Amino acid sequence: MSVLVYTESDNGKFKKNALEVASYASEVAKQLSTNVTAISINATENDSLGAYGVTKILNVNNDQLKTFNAKAYANVISEAVKSEEAQVIIVSSSSDTKYLAPILAAKLSAGYVSNVVAIPESTSPFLVKRTVFSNKGFAYTQITTNIKVVGVSSNSFGLVENSGTAQIEDFNPAINDSDFSTKSIEIDKVVGKATIADADIVVSGGRGLKSPENWGMVEELANVLGAATACSKPVSDMGWRPHSEHVGQTGKPVASNLYIAIGISGAIQHLAGVSASKTKVVINIDPEAPFFKAADYGIVGDAFEVVPKLIEKLKEFKAQNA
Amino acid sequence: MKILVCISNVPDTTSKINFTEGDTKFDTNGVQFVINPNDEFGLTRAMWFKEKQSAIVHVATVGGPNSESTIRKALAIGADEAIRVNAEPTDGYFVAQQLAEVVKNGGYDLIIAGRESIDYNGGMVPGILATLLDINFVNTCIDLQIDSDNVTATREIDGGKEKIATSLPLVIGGQKGLVDESDLRIPNMRGIMMARKKPLNVVEPIDAIRATNDVKFEKPEPKGAVKLVDAANIEELIDLLHNEAKVI
Ligand SMILES: Cc1cc2nc3c(=O)[nH]c(=O)nc-3n(C[C@H](O)[C@H](O)[C@H](O)COP(=O)(O)OP(=O)(O)OC[C@H]3O[C@@H](n4cnc5c(N)ncnc54)[C@H](O)[C@@H]3O)c2cc1C
């Protein structure tokens, strides 16, 4: 029995979440006294995975898989599961992976648990801890099927480096043309900018910023910190910011190391989606704003005074610590 | 075109979450149940297809008798017929198998589900359903256009969006964006009256595997008090973030 991990790459380079799920998988393999095999698709830097506990890599190089296709990717991973006789499959929580994981689970008649935040409590029975009710609770969930798919929450486990190396094998499963009956025709994606899904820091603005023109300082703060920008729901509803920046229960989830909320009141639906972030900072003019109850650090003050000062001081700090 | 909207019956977003029976069950005491927000966007899009493209719209839920008020609401919003599979929805795999049976019996061209239920956040029913039926699937769908069998769907991806060409039959996992927020409908009196006369068919579940089982629940640790920093003393915040939280 081995553990298989799907390590996602972007333009050949492994994403941070790939290294995190590899670290997680290697911990599960220890629990099961077995090894970790990774399956990677069109990755070019496979040798880096060994340092996260992977001992064998099945690498698929195929032009048909250049653009992500959930069904085709699920099929490739499922073939790898069969060839390795893997019983535990570890995947991330990126949007692509959340798209393919249920397909994979159904192909393998496997139970799938998403949003898992810790290594299994026990492996027999197979019991994992996951968030439920949009971070308002945890469930300990048993997977009762033979094959198990575990979706690890971003930033919940971290990266664990060791000094191992991995052996790389080419893997060439048959690709079904029928999998391409959903076909990507256009991708519109910001490049060279941190995204909410994988940024360490997210800077977010709410209705308190009053109008879209005032986002300059939010972007500048994000720039200084190498952060992604986000917003509350009304801000995207009013078209001040793109929908893809809306975070919260009905928007994108945030699980960054640092979340800075500027002019956001902290409504329950907003907090539900961002509370998985490790450290939360709130800047709000109203000391009664509910966000102060959910935050680690807070400044009561006018964003239009506080944020420019914060930018200036951070620049000084960065210059000193560069 | 025949559409099935899959509706998950969930606690209202403002609900306080508590557990009961030795932390083995969700405490429904005082909780108001609603149509899962992601499904509400899907249902509204289905109404558009009904009005503009003469689609027939059915809704289905897998749940006990207490989920009926939620699907009645979907009928009041304008769905033509409802199906309730009489079983507790404790596992996504189980729910998907039940819905697959509903789809096979009803011959639907388009199945609109949500990206995830806001209660257990599984995010798996639509993908498993599509795979069991061996039909096309688009997740995190924020736009859906159908011209006879040709479908153009847009899905949200990390950092942007992707346009996808596909065809019916199709399952989508929908979410906010699928329709404008302002187009969401509140059932009116006439809708509520009409809903009473619409069919609500209760069917018994088929034999199916339950792949997962929640054995225990827990609430997050209560949060410590916020540390306030004076607006005149921004350096202190930077110091705390650097030396205490170690995040910058
Ligand atoms: C079903 C449902 C789902 C929802 N899902 C989400 C979701 O996913 N995400 C989400 O964000 N919301 C969601 N909401 C909406 C949520 O309830 C709130 O309405 C929303 O989060 C409020 O956004 P806001 O904090 O930007 O605005 P407001 O609540 O208007 O808050 C603005 C804040 O800015 C402060 N402020 C004003 N001026 C200044 C200044 N000069 N400097 C500093 N601070 C200032 C004010 O004190 C106030 O606290 C949902 C609602 C429902 C019903």
Ligand SMILES: Nc1ncnc2c1ncn2[C@@H]1O[C@H](COP(=O)(O)O)[C@@H](O)[C@H]1O
């Ligand atoms: N019990 C259920 N009955 C009908 N549809 C459901 C049920 N549970 C989930 N769904 C559908 O599947 C979507 C994703 O749910 P989940 O996989 O539970 O997060 C929901 O938005 C619904 O459209």
